[in-house]
Amino acid sequence: MWLQLSIDCTENEPPLLELVFENLGALSVTLGDAGDQPLLETPPESTQLWQQTQVTALFEGDREPLKLRNALASVLDPELVGRLRWERIEDRIWERVWLDHFKPMSFGQRLWVCPAGDSVDQQNAVVIKLDPGLAFGTGTHPTTALCLEWLDAQDLSGKRIIDYGCGSGILAIAALKLGASSAVALDHDPQALIASRDNAEKNSVSDRLLTCLPDELPNGTFDLLVANILAAPLIQLAPDFARLIRPGGRFALSGILAEQQAEVAPAYQAFATLEAPKRQQEWLLLCGTASCQ
Structure with a gap:
């Protein structure tokens, strides 16, 4: 007691x-x-x-x-x-208490996140096995949910993706299970990289996932970029993202409060065409396509 x-x-x-x-x-x-x-x-x-x-x-x-x-x-x-x-x-066993309240969750048409030991009764389900762990990101927060739903709606077959600010690695792992050929999970927190590698191993996609700190990022561009962070770093990182996304490549940005859209959007309109934002509670997802010029 x-x-x-x-x-x-x-x-x-x-x-x-x-x-x-x-x-x-x-x-x-x-x-x-x-x-x-x-x-x-x-x-x-x-x-x-x-x-x-x-x-x-x-x-x-x-x-x-x-x-x-x-x-x-x-x-x-x-x-x-x-x-x-x-x-x-x-x-009590506090990890088990959390897991007792963490049930399978669906995102979009086929993507599911569920704890180890649970199953999903859907014929075409794409399932991510993920238990609460050392880093943020299990799909329960609206910003993560918005990114997962966006990924579920993309044609990821054979694509190369970067998850910038990966946390638990859930977005990179989702992309790989949805058909991406490779993914980079990047974070400034080494603990997040450990969690991402561990979760990738549990989902049998570790052979296609590279984890790295920002200064270790390999050269090259990506077909898709997803960043679930916050408005201020998204604005600051816009020039870097412009170099990382190939011409015609797609991106999704979350961690943006509705009233922050007017601050974030101009930083990306300089090099991309933005779509109408998607909203869940007070949070927005901004997505778009990089210019081919």
């Missing part, structure tokens, strides 16, 4: 709460959104927090909630302590 304490507070209060919880022997202290405020494209080395932040501390199960509350009351404002919540949490 574990004892979990949590307090909802303003964005200025978490540093003090973290210090107090740690001094009281907390095994971990985590911060989360207590409202509904997305934080996107936070500047490097910043400590930007939500306006309403939930601070959660985990203690050994034999700790007494009343004693911890009294200790907090001796150093914190009574109003803040009054927001304290606690619960007992039974120990």
Whole structure:
């Protein structure tokens, strides 16, 4: 058993709460959104927090909630302590808990993502076996879903594709299973490359996948490019993408909020024809074709 304490507070209060919880022997202290405020494209080395932040501390199960509350009351404002919540949490295999809620998901006409051990009852299904792991990207987020649906609608037979900012490698693996001849999965995070190689091995496509850091990218152009990152890097990378996509090649960009379309689109209209964006919730997918000139 574990004892979990949590307090909802303003964005200025978490540093003090973290210090107090740690001094009281907390095994971990985590911060989360207590409202509904997305934080996107936070500047490097910043400590930007939500306006309403939930601070959660985990203690050994034999700790007494009343004693911890009294200790907090001796150093914190009574109003803040009054927001304290606690619960007992039974120990369990946490990876399995996540998997119990992760079921097969379909994207487009034939593409599926499902955890190992599950199956899909569809005659022409293209199935990606993918369990939650070390890097982002299982298809549950709208930006990933938009990219997967786009890939499902493309003629990928014999094509060469690059997945820029690959995360788990799910997009590159999807392209390979849909018929692409080869794929490059690129990311600045070495952990993402490890996850991509591992997932490619599980899906029997590792012989056609190259993983690399940005400065290791081989020369040449690609028939398709997909990048599920964020608006600011997409704008910054537009000149690089213009060189990576062959004339007439296709591309799909996601991680773009609807209100950011006007910022991102001009960077690509300079060398490509854009199609009408596709939307899921507040997120957009911009796709287009590179100019043949």
